[in-house]
Amino acid sequence: MEKIRKILEIGKELSTQTNISYLLEDILSVSRELTNADAGSIYMKKDDKLYFEIIQNDTLKIYMGGRNKKIEWPPLSIYSNGKENTHMVAVLSAIKQKSFNIPDVYENKQFDFSGTKKFDASTGYRSKSMLVIPLINHKQETIGVLQLINKKEGKKIIPFNKDDEEITLSLSSQAAVSITKQKLIEELQNFIESFINVIAKAVDEKSKYTGNHIQKVTILADIFSHAINEDSEYFKDVTYDKNFLKQIKIAALLHDIGKITTDPRVMDKATKLEATIDRIDIISERVEILKRDMILEGDEKSISQLEEDFKFLKEVNIGGEFLGDDKITRIDKIKSKYRYKLGDEEVSILRDEEAEMLKIRRGTLSQKEREHIQRHALMTLEMLSSMPFPNEYKEITHIASNHHEKLNCKGYPRNLCAKDLTLEDRMLAICDIFEALTASDRPYKKPKKLSEVFKIMQFMVKDNEIDEKLFNFFLNKKIWKKYTSYLKPEQIDID
Numbered sequence: 304m305e306k307i308r309k310i311l312e313i314g315k316e317l318s319t320q321t322n323i324s325y326l327l328e329d330i331l332s333v334s335r336e337l338t339n340a341d342a343g344s345i346y347m348k349k350d351d352k353l354y355f356e357i358i359q360n361d362t363l364k365i366y367m368g369g370r371n372k373k374i375e376w377p378p379l380s381i382y383s384n385g386k387e388n389t390h391m392v393a394v395l396s397a398i399k400q401k402s403f404n405i406p407d408v409y410e411n412k413q414f415d416f417s418g419t420k421k422f423d424a425s426t427g428y429r430s431k432s433m434l435v436i437p438l439i440n441h442k443q444e445t446i447g448v449l450q451l452i453n454k455k456e457g458k459k460i461i462p463f464n465k466d467d468e469e470i471t472l473s474l475s476s477q478a479a480v481s482i483t484k485q486k487l488i489e490e491l492q493n494f495i496e497s498f499i500n501v502i503a504k505a506v507d508e509k510s511k512y513t514g515n516h517i518q519k520v521t522i523l524a525d526i527f528s529h530a531i532n533e534d535s536e537y538f539k540d541v542t543y544d545k546n547f548l549k550q551i552k553i554a555a556l557l558h559d560i561g562k563i564t565t566d567p568r569v570m571d572k573a574t575k576l577e578a579t580i581d582r583i584d585i586i587s588e589r590v591e592i593l594k595r596d597m598i599l600e601g602d603e604k605s606i607s608q609l610e611e612d613f614k615f616l617k618e619v620n621i622g623g624e625f626l627g628d629d630k631i632t633r634i635d636k637i638k639s640k641y642r643y644k645l646g647d648e649e650v651s652i653l654r655d656e657e658a659e660m661l662k663i664r665r666g667t668l669s670q671k672e673r674e675h676i677q678r679h680a681l682m683t684l685e686m687l688s689s690m691p692f693p694n695e696y697k698e699i700t701h702i703a704s705n706h707h708e709k710l711n712c713k714g715y716p717r718n719l720c721a722k723d724l725t726l727e728d729r730m731l732a733i734c735d736i737f738e739a740l741t742a743s744d745r746p747y748k749k750p751k752k753l754s755e756v757f758k759i760m761q762f763m764v765k766d767n768e769i770d771e772k773l774f775n776f777f778l779n780k781k782i783w784k785k786y787t788s789y790l791k792p793e794q795i796d797i798d
């Protein structure tokens with residue numbers, strides 16, 4: 304009765320344990336308990352080798368693998384010099400998928416037990432009875448071997464009997480199914496996570512300036528979420544389990560996946576007139592034509608004014624500072640003032656769309672271009688929403704897609720408000736902003752010092768764009784310190 308209860312118990316454990324190594328440890332423990340074996344081991348098969356996974360010996364008090372220390376012993380080779388190593392009982396059991404019940408290994412002539420004897424000599428142990436069972440999965444492949452040693456009856460060591468064989472066999476076939484299932488899950492998870500990493504790297508590669516943005520946001524999100532988890536002051540009620548932390552990391556890796564659809568010329572636009580080339584160079588050529596005309600007409604005194612005006616256009620093109628009304632008026636004046644002959648027509652040195660671009664008040668992007676860039680957040684949302692994430696990944700989509708939303712409802716793509724945004728959504732938004740503000744890989748901008756970055760973010764808190772508590776935690780608990788290796792030394796002007 305007790306045995307049946309144990310078998311049922313391990314059956315339950317087999318279906319819930321997700322750590323393969325722990326699973327193997329429990330299988331060996333229960334097998335030994337049910338058969339009264341003093342010792343035992345489990346090998347797992349990989350690339351034509353049998354690797355020691357678990358070793359247990361009650362008499363010698365040796366417990367290795369599983370929850371105990373890792374086993375460093377060398378594996379058994381299934382082949383040597385192209386031939387099967389059939390003189391080793393574990394190998395033969397794996398190859399032939401056969402069980403072996405040996406009453407006394409010292410008297411057995413079929414197999415080579417020199418390794419066992421060497422172990423005995425060094426420890427004073429005496430290996431005697433042995434039961435060797437192959438672990439076979441649902442595809443009839445050998446995945447490992449289970450070995451039980453020295454069945455006890457009081458102080459005596461006796462051979463394993465038919466019952467022991469049957470119990471161990473039924474246990475091992477259940478175990479093989481669970482191990483295979485768990486391996487399949489792990490392999491699939493590994494595949495998905497590697498795939499996500501590849502996509503994230505590809506998006507990072509698209510822009511020559513914002514190079515490692517996604518990688519760095521992911522590092523920051525990982526630091527931030529672990530800090531929240533460990534904090535007992537600001538977020539004492541928040542605890543993340545391992546899976547939630549993983550989802551935050553994956554969400555960070557995927558947050559800009561929508562940039563796959565963004566035109567890289569717009570993404571990296573360094574000046575207002577940059578298209579495939581910077582059109583300021585074309586304007587410069589027109590200025591030269593105009594200068595030549597001025598010389599021909601004897602109007603040389605206008606040249607210095609033209610040069611002055613062109614210098615102004617070049618400055619405005621960089622988009623370094625906010626453009627006031629006076630400068631907008633000056634661009635219009637330049638447009639109507641400087642004209643030259645092109646065929647039969649007289650044209651301005653500034654085309655309509657060039658003038659419009661130069662009149663961009665902040666940054667280098669036109670409204671249309673800004674909308675194009677912002678579309679990536681909508682694309683992230685649409686792409687992730689169309690993916691059938693399993694239940695344990697259900698937080699990823701909203702954390703990844705809401706990184707440009709603001710508490711004051713003025714963000715994008717959905718104009719969500721504070722009530723719609725979870726703590727993790729808000730956290731990733733802060734990571735995204737902090738990385739963008741501290742990034743030093745944009746050649747046309749000097750990296751900002753931390754004091755400036757925090758000042759800007761403080762304004763964002765004031766304008767109800769980002770979460771105040773998270774920001775204060777990040778700043779006051781100095782979470783950012785764990786990220787300083789990604790900053791330039793000259794940026795770190797606070798401590």
Ligand SMILES: [Fe+2]
Pocket residue numbers: 558559679680706707735
């Ligand atoms: Fe983004």
Ligand SMILES: [Fe+2]
Pocket residue numbers: 516520558559735
């Ligand atoms: Fe981003």
